[in-house]
Amino acid sequence: MTVSLLPLSGKAKVAGLIGWPVSHSRSPRLHGYWLAEHGIDGAYVPLPVQPDRVEAAVRGLAAAGLRGVNVTIPHKQTVLALCDEVDDTARRIGAANLLTFDGEKIRGANTDAFGFMENLKAGSPGFDASRAPAVLLGAGGGARAVAVGLLDAGLPELRLCNRNRARAERLAEDLGSSARVVPWEDRGAALAGAGLLVNSTSLGMSGQPALELSLDGLDSAAVVSDLVYSPLETPLLAAARAKGCTAVDGLGMLLHQGRPCFAAWFGPDPRVTPELRSYVLGGD
Structure with missing residues (x-):
């Protein structure tokens, strides 16, 4: 399977992933597939952020106009303190894996x-x-x-x-x-x-x-x-x-937790399919 990303315009919607490290993550592959499938002018980028730079990075990304970010270890608990709003699930779990930015306003959620x-x-x-x-x-x-x-x-x-x-x-x-x-x-x-x-x-x-x-x-x-x-x-x-x-x-949990994240940043509610599983595993 070949996935061809569209060239980005100056109005592209951009989201990403913060963590330390992020090089192992399959999330860029996951969201890249959905962006291509839906023909969206957008991008999802991995962003390695050191633990002592989380606040500066999150506020900077919000100020730069990103739609939001996924959060992976070891930052899921740290980012809660940076949120202006936190959904009930993230509060009960004590961690956020999804941040959405509205201007410089930060909303935290958990889709795990x-x-x-x-x-x-x-x-x-x-x-x-x-x-x-x-x-x-x-x-x-x-x-x-x-x-x-x-x-x-x-x-x-x-x-x-x-x-x-x-x-x-x-x-x-x-x-x-x-x-x-x-x-x-x-x-x-x-x-x-x-x-x-x-x-x-x-x-x-x-x-x-x-x-x-x-x-x-x-x-x-x-x-x-x-x-x-x-x-x-x-x-x-x-x-x-x-x-x-x-x-x-365990792969399906990764795929399904990404659905509400993608919808929050880019609009469509994407599907989890056998073809997606194969692509995310690297079988393209």
């Missing part, structure tokens, strides 16, 4: 919970979060987004397992009575009766230690989701498929 739930819906049609508890591995920013998305969808119980128990307890306290902490060493036992297992840790990612977890206690009707998408088929997802579970890879 939306991206996770849309990916879950696409990968497991008919999934109903209200039917059974979920087990969530991890307690970082991704875990917070997953937790908020699931609880908003009616999840009755969230079992949090994290290597750092204190971090899991802080997350559980923030989330309320539907969340409870399970010791990391008991993560296998926590699978009993769960309808969903989500890995939001880096375990199983290329170059990272393996996620050691037996799925013996998980019902074969359960759904298993891994936020890792490098590799796309993690050992956890391979084990889930072998057991008969529905496996949902």
